[in-house]
Amino acid sequence: MHQTAHAEPAAAAHAQMPISDVDVCIIGAGPVGGTLACHLAQAGIKVAVVDKADLPPMEDPDFDGRAYAIAAGPKAYLEEAGVWEALPLPSCPIEDILVTDGRPGEPASPLFLEFTREDANQPFGWMIEARSLRVALNASLHTTPEITLLAPAEASIVRHKEGATVTLHDGRSFKAKLIVAADGRKSRLRSQAGIPLTRLSYGQTAIVCAIAHEFPHDNSALEHFLPAGPFAQLPLPGNEEHPYMSAIVWSDHDGLAERFAALPDDVFAMQLQRRMGNNRLGQVKPVGRRWTYPLSAQYAQRYTDTRMVLVGDAAHGIHPIAGQGLNLGFRDIIALSKILIAAHHHGKDLGAPELLARYQAECRPANMLMLAATDVLDRLFSNNNPVLRFARDVGIAGVNRLPALRKAFVKHAMGL
DSSP states (O other): OHHHHHHHHHHHHHHHSOOOOEEEEEEOOSHHHHHHHHHHHHTTOOEEEEOSSOOOTTOOOOOOSOEEEEEHHHHHHHHHTTOGGGOSSOOEEEOEEEEEEOOTTSOOOSOOEEEOGGGOSSOSEEEEEHHHHHHHHHHHHHHOTTEEEEOSOOEEEEEETTEEEEEETTSOEEEEEEEEEOOOTTOHHHHHTTOOEEEEEEEEEEEEEEEEESSOOTTEEEEEEETTEEEEEEEEOOOSSOSSEEEEEEEEETTHHHHHHTSOHHHHHHHHHHTSSSOTTOSEEEEEEEEEEEEEEEEESOSEETTEEEOGGGTEEOOGGGSOHHHHHHHHHHHHHHHHHHHHHTTOOTTOHHHHHHHHHHHHHHHHHHHHHHHHHHHHHSSOOHHHHHHHHHHHHHHHTOHHHHHHHHHHHTTO
């Protein structure tokens, strides 16, 4: 009660402060929108970030079981944006990935694919807790001089050939040269622009959680293909209470997944163990919350409109089978940053149609290719057809015996 009394005058005073015009206004302060803001601001571009949620500078939520796999290219980008060094919790490198095929309760097929330390000159990726990235982003958004953070706030936007006007619900308004829609899968900006969206449902739901286990993971990840959908184990840094921990992304049929997620801890642990295809982690037990997400792929027919671009989930959503969803969003903003920063250095208009067209040409074909690849992988692996099982096992083992092909896969997945 006491805090609220203090907060109201501050909020009222804040509402009266006029907002300066900016070069770029980003709607959505998630990992993609927030990191883009920090990166552009480092290059001297004036950015406003609008988000519906409150983003306190020093939030410290409890461990919630969610984590991100960050590929090498996006990690370098997070470092340049000044976000990586602000992570309050350690990251865990992924140095080995085992790809296997099987059925629940059975050992994995003896034909497998393994990416090892020999296939790359650095880790394939780094696992970071979702809350750790949120804390680092919030701190950076509050302390980077070129960023105007407007949260919690909602905005209505009018775009025209000359620029865009952003009006907040408290009546204040400002101008921007470019609007970046980083407002997620259900992007309001995308719908308002009338950009058509194609959706493909998988009839699968992902269960996302964390587990503690008996033996160390040795920075090794597992992708185990099962008839109902892929099962992934990703290494996490441990803590005092649980020295060995991993993240789990388990895809199963809609309806069934929710039932599994609601099981008591001991029964849930048993079901997890049945899906690992090996016993290398020993006994496992769930830690923290369990989350369920319905799985679908979707893609916007185009990534641009007058004075606006779509990035991340607003532009595309893919099956988590290869752990590339967030990394694809980072690839969008890596490409967009290069285009905008170069234009800024040359004094060009950041919302010019030719810049936006260049962004779309650079990102959309590669993203569509990744969407097609993950779609084919899921359809090939998420079934129990004996002919397909044989073909994919032979395929997996074949790639395993071709170091050059393995290295090419790895380089692409790392975003290098």
